[in-house]
Amino acid sequence: MTDAPTQDATAAADEPVVPEAAPLPWADLAPEHFQLLRLAPLPTDRNSGARPLRFVEFGHAERHSKEHSLLRMEIRLPGQKVRKEQNVLDIRVDHDKRLVTIGPDSGLQIEPLNRGIGRFMLAQAVQWAQRKWSHYRLEGGALANKDALNEDTRLRRDHVLRSHGVEVEYADAQHLKGRYVETQVGELKGGWNTDKLQRVEMIEAANMLQQADQKLQEKEAQLRERDERVSKYRREDSGLRFTITCLVAFAVFQAGLLIWIATHR
Template sequence: MSEQPASPPATAPVDAEQSGEAPAAPHPWADLPAQQFSLLRLAPLPVDRDTGPRPLRFVQLGRVERHAKDLSLLRLSLQVPGQRLHREQNLLEVWADHQRKEVRFGPDKGLSVEPANRGLGRFLLAQGIAWARKQYAHYQVEGGALPTRDNFNEAARARRDHALKAQGFAIEYSDPLQLKPFYSAARVSSLHGDWQTEKVQIIELLDAAAMLQQADQSLREQDVQVRKLEEKVARFRREDSGLRFTISCLVAFCLFQAGLLIWIATR
């Protein structure tokens, strides 16, 4: 969310490179892979005019955190089956600077979530806020500029501002055209760690197993019903074939009788 990095930048400034100084090394936590995983259920929602269909979907939530004397980090990531996204999409980072007593929400280029308009943005923010409130509720929140990619889409901008305000952030625009938004908050304790649970639910391991078991049982029951229906259809087809043969025989017999009567009458 913020434009200011909480960790050392990956490369040194241009003037440092020109002066011959070695570029700064990436932070050791820059590319931490997820270590804990959960399953998220995205509830089916009505079709949206801007974002299109919103069917039932399942998403994997990855989580990793690190703690040191000066910094603490929580990184949340989302993996959507069948989608390949940019490395900074579906990613939320929460950095806690213990020296400055300050918390920063990232990534630096802003929170970008796919699929959009499914409640995932608020969910990630709520998870990050809940983590920060447990130990760093008295820390200040580092504000910053929001990405401008949503400013030209009124619906996307409204969704973004609503989600941030619902979590306790304040949104301000520094220009009359509302093209330069900034977010801020006083302290971590002023933020809210709730989300729209009717849209996004965390599925525990046993619940996921129960869902799979129920789905398998439903498939077996449907297979039994399909076999019974197929047997009924086959029986009806046999009976239909028998009736057709009987009707054909009766028609042939009637034609024979009619021909016989005509022959007798003409004799």
């Protein structure tokens, strides 16, 4: 009766203890530098819906130590909240292993979709990593299964990765278990679709606001001029109506007078 607990305790003691993973450095790093991005107006997409002109904020920050480097990027949508894991991309560099990894583990989740944001963020990551660490390796990893549930979404994701020099392979015929292959950082490709997304510098944003204000003032002047013309036409219309009323009254009086003269001869 007393042997079972003893055996269980012995077995538990014999099990290997898995050490907890060390916390990643700069886990709470927040973006420090910001830039305005212009999302060009595009035709309505059957999956993502309407794609009007829109402006978003691109934020980033980086840290370096002897062992690690980190580039954290984030897209902020004015007037709209997104989930914590959306619109965030981490590029971590392990200098001891000469290895570059992409985070978060849930994958790059973009909102709004199909506006060029994903390619832009990956292009920034490639350019940043290639400045000093072209001889490092980009670690391969699994792709999120949820992206494979919609064929158009999966094809778009694979096209984006391959356009940056990252090869995608699948372990099944249904294309559900996908992964991106380990690649030399120097073999990656930067660049994004500038027809969809453009950087907006501070002076450009100021000029855009100035031009918008000038156009607004021009529209207000045109509206005032139109209102004045409408008021003038209304005054003229009132005068014409009074004149016509007087003429009608005079005609009726004259007709009555003629009838009276004719009947009293």
